[in-house]
Amino acid sequence: MDAIVRPTPVLSGEIGALSSKNYTTRYLLVAALSEGTSTVYYPAHSEDSDAIRRCIADLGAELQEDGEKIVIRGFGRHPKPVKELNVGNAGAVLRFLMAVAALCPDVTFVNTYPDSLGKRPHDDLIEALGQMNVEIEHNAGRLPIRIRGGQPQGGRIRVSGEVSSQYLSALLFLTPLLEEDSEITVTGDLKSKVVVGQTLEVLEQAGIVIHAAEDYLSFRVPGRQSYAAKTYTVQGDYPGSAAVLAAAAVTESDVTIHRLAENSRQGERAVVDVLRMMEVPLTHENGTVHVQGTGRLKAVEFDGDAATDAVLAMVAAAVFAEGTSRFYNVENLRYKECDRITDYLAELAKAGARVEERRDEIIVHGRPEGVEGGVTINAHYDHRVIMALTVVGLRSKEPLLIKDAHHVAKSYPQFFDHLRALGARVEWVN
Known part of the structure; x- marks a missing residue:
């Protein structure tokens, strides 16, 4: 379905942040890798989190869920042999489960999104x-991918961090279960180190011991470990909330979002700091962000590597800032559901934004007066692009039609x- 976003000068109200997708995925996975019964409170519900629910059930985990929690009896280091797994369009789920599937004799990951996840490379994890x-x-590093495992071995392992930190996280989930100790060396420039920190945080909570170098470029992982069955609570999600916060920043607003912990390890927490740098009036205390936007913003420069999933929303806010903004160290945006630099900026330009791209930078020449809009936008099947373009639509002079x-x-x-619920004029159209 498509959506029409109409100009909306004022937003007001309160919402609770949805639960973190990243933490939900990791908690469900470590629960499945334990041999006991774990409980995860407030798990996220989305296509990605539903994908890992479906796949760990296929691999032998037993799941019972109500409106508050999910109870999981894990399969430990002995997943059920399956012939196929379908992760939908969930890249992180695919990569994490490629490592887990190495414990199975013969598994094929099917390609159901050839125009999105089907185009993304996984060569570094394959190697x-x-x-x-x-x-x-594999198909030149892409889906469909058939894994013939059953007897994975630890030892010395090298993995590139140039494209994604998810390859490293996948190995960190697998290697504690192996008979041998492992030494993992990361080659190249590791992207999204903050997200590796989230993986290590969850592994520690699950009773796993990993000795990480301070720069996250080498790891010693003792083998023969077991995941402990635990109780986990999922925190609020900063990546999704970034778009709502950006929407509040570019409008006249009085918007409150709850369940956003100040001390969260989510890199996207930086969206609060960036909006402050853009002189957006806000407070952040007791897990609540309160924005009283004026629609007036200042340009900013920001290293986006630590906050990858909030960059597009911050760029959307910068479209209306006074001055030229620069978001740098963001090349890994090119390897997501779409090329989030070239594809996203092309759609912003259609709407009237003044933007430039570099290999690893996004440059935004702000238009405080707003953009023209009145066009149809191709969001390239990308959830982050959809949310960010919606922010732009709220300040466009004419509506935006966002496809799919x-x-x-x-x-x-x-x-x-x-x-x-906050007053935005958005509607679905067939």
Whole structure:
């Protein structure tokens, strides 16, 4: 379905942040890798989190869920042999489960999103698993991917961090279960180190011991470990909330978002600091962010590597800032559901924004007076692009029509409902 976003000068109200997709994925995975019964409170519900629910159930985990929690009896280091796994369009789920699937004799990950996840490369993880006695058949590093494992081996493992930190996280989930100790060396410039910190945080909570170098470029992982069955609570999600906060920043607003912990390890927490740098009036205390926007913003320069999933929303806010903004060290945006630099900026330009791209930078020449809008936008099946373009639509002079906007459900199914609750003029169209 498509969505029409109409100019909306004022937003007001309170919402609760949805639960973190990143933490939900990791908690469900460590629960499945334990041999006991774990409980996860307030898990996220989205296409990505539903994908890992479905796949760990296929691999033998037993799941029982109500409106507050999910109880999981894990399969430990002995997942059930399956022939196929379907992760939908969830890249992190695919990469984490490629490592887990190395414990199975023969699993094929199918390609159901050839125009999105099907285009994304996974060569670096394939190469790393190959060093561990795992045979992999693939389509030039892309789906479908067949993994012939059963007897993965630890030892010395090298993995590139140039494209994604998810490859490293996948190895960190697998190697504690192996008979051998492992030494993991990261080559190149590791992207999204903050997200590796989230993985290590969850592993520690699950009773796993990993010795990490301070720069996260080398790890010693003792083998023969077991995941402990635990109780976990999922915190609020900063990446999704970034778009709502940006919407409040570019309008006249009185918007409150609850469940956003000040001390969160989510890198996207930086959106609060960036909006402050842009002179957006806000407070952040007791897990609540309160924005009283004026629609007036100042340009900013920001290193986006630590806050990858909030960059597009911050760029959307910068479209209306006074001056020229620069978001740098963001090349890994090119390897997401779409090329989030070239594809996103092309759609922003259609709407009337003045933007430039570099290999690893986004330059925004702000238009405080607003942009023209009045065009149809191709969001490239990308949930982050959909949310960010919606922010732009709120300050466009004419409505924006966002094609295939239902793909926002990949991470934030309630996004448009939450915006409408705050007064945004957004509607679905067939």
